[in-house]
Amino acid sequence: MSSHLLLLSEFAVFVIAAFLGFELISRVPSLLHTPLMSATNAIHGIILVGAMIALAAPGNAFTKVIGFIAVIFGAMNVVGGYWVTNRMLDMFRIRPAKRKKARSR
């Protein structure tokens, strides 16, 4: 694929993903606003993919240091993001019917 075509296809992906993102979050109860924010926060931890590529790419000491910090940051975002979201959603597990069980946990 020529680089010109590659760019156009990337741009198409960008536009479609933007519309999809808008459509996905149309009506969400306010109860779930914070967990949803936290869950999407974990998803942009995907930047760790970019950080790994940057660190693996040929470079010098400067790019290695920057790439290393970026990998640490990205890993914090991914692991911490999913972990915190999970803990938040754990709180929703307690439903009226199951409350007795949840308390004896």
Place this chain on the structure above:
Amino acid sequence: MILAAPAFIAYLAAAVLFILGIRRLRSPETARSGNSISAFGMLIALGTTFFINGVLSLPEILAGIIIGGSIGAVSAQKVKMTAMPQMVAAFNGVGGGAAALVALSEFYRTDALGSGNEGLVAAITSVLSILIGSVSFAGSVIAFSKLQELFFTGSVSFPLQKALNAALAVVVIIVGANAISNGAFLPFLSPVASIVIVLFVSLALGVLLVVPIGGADMPIVISLLNAFTGMAAAMSGFVLANNVLIISGTLVGASGTILTRLMSSSLGRPLGKILFASVSGAPKKKEDEEEKPVNSVGPDDVAALLNYEADKVIMVPGYGLAVAQAQGAMAELMNVLESKGKEVKFAIHPVAGRMPGHMNVLLAEADVPYDKLYDMEDINDEFAETDVVIVVGANDVVNPAANDPEQDSPISGMPVLNVDQAQHVVFIKRSLSPGFAGVDNPLFYDQEKTMMLFSDAKQGLQDVISAVKSG
């Protein structure tokens, strides 16, 4: 770099799993599985990257992931439920920082080492990623500090703040254009020097944008910065010509923008007002005000009021209840009052506890039946016919100053629980200090209507319970 077909398909699968995951997060029943599906997608994307890129420099990648992952895991595990919002801010900030650094590294490799992705689009998106990522990083640090009450708490403003922001934005545009055009505008600045300037000025912009915003609006700001980081990741995806970054980053950027709008409208706080008007509406300094008298009471006074003058009681839990873990005591007070034939309900403000849904969960944990918990819009008309309202550890969410069009305060226009319409209001609160938004509550000083029981939420409730029982 054009990806080999298997990696491309693996990345696509990861993106699909993210979309499915977000979809399931729209309802409480499926939310947990949604997060797991999205985490599985992340695992696929990371594993794929590891295998196609990691071989060359495996040790440092592995080391970085272990270090960052452990910091993330330990802090996420140790953080208290009440501190969740600032934890999200912190993880969001490092994500934005990572996006900026990835773009910086690529730009430097292209320009100084001649080995990165060349081309105009890569240069433009590098600058954008560095700009947005740095704003998100610095802004998140400030948001974290405000919520953790470290520094810059409340709304900080100074003269010419908007002019300074505008000037810095112009600097970013000119120097950024210089970096993209290979030094066409400012020949004395090399592209790499220009991009480093863009980075530092963007950091300053991030600080300046968030510093004037009061603490009560922080969840909305964090949501906005979350969308920013998503966009920065997408821009880095263009720099690296990597589809999974473009798709996932854009998804987060777009859904985060909508979520920010949903949050701000459910709180009645237009986004423009939060971002740009807060500078003018700084709260008055407390020092130049006289100490106003309040009606400070003991638990026996509260018990007498409840025993002899109350038929209908509404309890309002707030952040202080969550901090003191007083939900059990609140549930017990409900039982005691009901055993004396009183009607008890709970009023839940959408942001009580600083996190939507927080109070419902805490009270459910304490065995308070769901049908006694009322949302703000369902109960606000009932306060007028209520004898006693007990407010525990809350202030901003019951502050009638928010409804006062005369007053320009950081919480103006925020919908509040109309507890001032009830016959009597009892505050169980540790001190008179204004709430999180830094706004004084006129209700404290209404000595006819209001009783102030200065105490820790749990201790205060327990004292009231034993006084009610013996009374």
